[in-house]
Amino acid sequence: MTLNTQILKIREKFLHEYKEVKNSKDIERLKIEYLGKKGLLQSLMLFLKDASTEERPVFGKEINELKNEITIQLENGLISFLSKEEDKKLNNEEIDVTLPGRKNFQGRFHPLTLLMNEVIDIFVSMGFAVETGPDVDSDYYNFEALNFAKDHPARDMQDTFYLNDEMLLRTHTSNVQVRVMEKFKPPIRCIAPGKCFRNENISSRSHVFFHQVEMFYIDEKVTFASLLATMDEFCSKLFKKKIETRFRPSYFPFVEPGMEGDIKCIICSGQGCKVCKHSGWLEVFGAGMIHPEVLKSGGIDPEKYTGFAAGLGIERLAMLMYNIKDIRYFTQNDLKFLQQFDL
Numbered sequence: 001m002t003l004n005t006q007i008l009k010i011r012e013k014f015l016h017e018y019k020e021v022k023n024s025k026d027i028e029r030l031k032i033e034y035l036g037k038k039g040l041l042q043s044l045m046l047f048l049k050d051a052s053t054e055e056r057p058v059f060g061k062e063i064n065e066l067k068n069e070i071t072i073q074l075e076n077g078l079i080s081f082l083s084k085e086e087d088k089k090l091n092n093e094e095i096d097v098t099l100p101g102r103k104n105f106q107g108r109f110h111p112l113t114l115l116m117n118e119v120i121d122i123f124v125s126m127g128f129a130v131e132t133g134p135d136v137d138s139d140y141y142n143f144e145a146l147n148f149a150k151d152h153p154a155r156d157m158q159d160t161f162y163l164n165d166e167m168l169l170r171t172h173t174s175n176v177q178v179r180v181m182e183k184f185k186p187p188i189r190c191i192a193p194g195k196c197f198r199n200e201n202i203s204s205r206s207h208v209f210f211h212q213v214e215m216f217y218i219d220e221k222v223t224f225a226s227l228l229a230t231m232d233e234f235c236s237k238l239f240k241k242k243i244e245t246r247f248r249p250s251y252f253p254f255v256e257p258g259m260e261g262d263i264k265c266i267i268c269s270g271q272g273c274k275v276c277k278h279s280g281w282l283e284v285f286g287a288g289m290i291h292p293e294v295l296k297s298g299g300i301d302p303e304k305y306t307g308f309a310a311g312l313g314i315e316r317l318a319m320l321m322y323n324i325k326d327i328r329y330f331t332q333n334d335l336k337f338l339q340q341f342d343l
């Protein structure tokens with residue numbers, strides 16, 4: 001069979017097969033059959049090698065023409081089949097307008113963030129500036145500069161996660177105190193919100209990490225009375241009503257005198273429940289007059305200046321405000337719990 005007849009035969013075969021095409025898949029199949037690497041046109045090219053020098057350009061041209069013709073036809077066919085198929089698919093799809101709409105879930109702040117922001121706003125409105133300190137800190141700022149000597153038994157009060165001899169996870173936001181004193185001169189009126197860590201047993205009342213807001217004020221003639229007044233003012237602003245508070249003498253090495261501030265348990269109204277350990281009161285802050293040694297660590301003259309400091313436990317406060325009976329809810333990421341707190 002001459003090359004010429006072969007070309008003609010392939011054209012005929014193609015035209016015949018093309019008539020039978022029913023969809024885009026058939027076109028793809030023809031594409032491979034005719035134009036593919038091992039396709040019919042490629043096999044014609046192999047024959048071209050055996051043709052004489054005169055015939056070669058003539059046949060080459062013919063094969064190329066056939067190739068172009070087939071390519072164009074298949075391309076056009078493919079486009080028209082694909083659009084027909086798409087139309088058919090769309091026509092068959094039905095929209096069920098009676099189906100309920102999809103719900104849009106909106107993110108929101110964690111209840112602790114909400115409360116933290118509220119506490120910050122109140123102190124800022126009272127003239128306090130906001131500072132922060134590191135979660136991973138040195139023994140110096142967390143303990144030593146705060147009048148905890150190396151072997152001070154009060155260190156046992158705070159079960160510390162040590163990273164090595166020198167570094168630890170801060171056990172309280174009081175680590176910010178001396179840092180701020182080093183940076184600013186009195187009058188200093190400052191709060192420091194943040195995360196704290198203690199190696200405690202996890203229970204309904206305590207967790208290994210929690211949040212505090214440290215608050216301190218250093219100036220000439222700062223008195224214990226200003227501390228009580230500040231905490232009273234803060235509590236009534238936070239709870240938006242007069243709140244019953246009580247102050248008990250307590251001990252922290254970095255304050256003298258030191259005390260703990262309690263709020264009447266709002267969950268049980270002072271009757272006694274699991275959260276307040278049946279005492280009717282919830283401890284929400286530690287406080288006191290800044291110890292002269294601590295002022296000295298911060299380069300502040302204790303003869304000239306005095307100051308007060310307080311540390312608020314945010315989880316405790318949140319439990320009171322939102323009537324939450326177990327501190328572990330805050331970290332369980334249960335949407336049913338978290339979605340109750342709106343912006």
Ligand code: PHE
Nearest residue numbers: 172174286287288309310311
């Ligand atoms: N840092 C103390 C604690 O975490 C709280 C405190 C802060 C006490 C400031 C007195 C003054 O227990």
